[in-house]
Amino acid sequence: MKLFATLLACAAIALPIQAVAQDAAGTVKKDSYRFVVVPKVVHPWFDKVNEGAQDAAAAIEAQTGSKVEVIYSAPQSADVVQQNQIIDSALATRPDGLALDLLDPSGNRASLEEAQAQNIPIAIFDSIPPEGMAIPYIGSDFCEQAKIASRRLVEILDGKGEVAIMMGVPTAPNHAIRAQCHREVFAEYPDIKVVAEGIDNDSIEIAQQQAAAIMQANPNLDGWVACDAAGPIGVGQAIVEAGKQGKVKLVGLDNLPEMLDMIRNGVADSSSASQPELQGYWSVMLLWAQATGAPVPGYLDTGNAFLTKDNLD
Secondary structure: HHHHHHHHHHHHHOOOOOOOOOOOOOOOOEEEEEEEEEOOOOOHHHHHHHHHHHHHHHHHHHHHOOOOEEEEOOOOOOHHHHHHHHHHHHHHOOOEEEEEEOOOOHHHHHHHHHHOOOOEEEEEEOOOOOOOOOOOOOEEHHHHHHHHHHHHHHHHHOEEEEEEEEEEOOHHHHHHHHHHHHHHHHHHOOOOEEEEEEOOOOOOOHHHHHHHHHHHOOOEEEEEEEEHHHHHHHHHHHHHHHOOOOOOOEEEOOHHHHHHHHHHOOOOEEEEOOHHHHHHHHHHHHHHHHHOOOOOOOOOOOEEEEEEEEOOO
């Protein structure tokens, strides 16, 4: 026992008390980083993305001591020309990274290629890269998110009825994928008929107007699903204004406060939600990793959640 104690004492003297952290091989640390985040449009959902991005910046600062600035710049409308102007202006300042949500893969392609030509790290969130472009992206399974919602609507309609789909921006990959996957689910049920599709361009006001017109033109409409976060809020407002709460069923999308209130108040049955805060957080983390020279995954799935009145709180 005395020999064992002596060996332990010698080991304690020989070994450092605290390990010293070292940068990974091949990576470079900077004293400061500046990242630009460009969403589709001014929108409450993207405000949550920005919150997550700012949280990531704070985490990097706390852990590394490097100063991290996240510049959030949103187009006033869902217009690809306006979005590209913001992106191109940001690239001219040589940021350490650019995170964006694509309005139109073909329309955004030239700006993305310019970023790559300048070796500026890119991360795409809430979307997928243009075909043939190797860009890390963050999001959830858009098709599965839509199918969760449409299957729920079929369930609460007992497999029969007239339904409508509210799209967001038709050129946006995530919105288009969700719309197609809604259609695929409804096509599996011969007694479910899709009678209308609206386009809201990610605007609550336009969604409300479109939904009101569609319900007036289709008085036997039984239910709604949506492809964007603004859509179900506008649809819910139209349902209340038409006095059809409880008669026209709504399964929403995402977790904005207005959507959650509609579930609590019985305007909506439920919602299939992605997690925007995580998308903003990991967008910045992927940009920072690329800026240091570290390898990053090609795709990061932040997952979906199914929200009902029973599990909101």
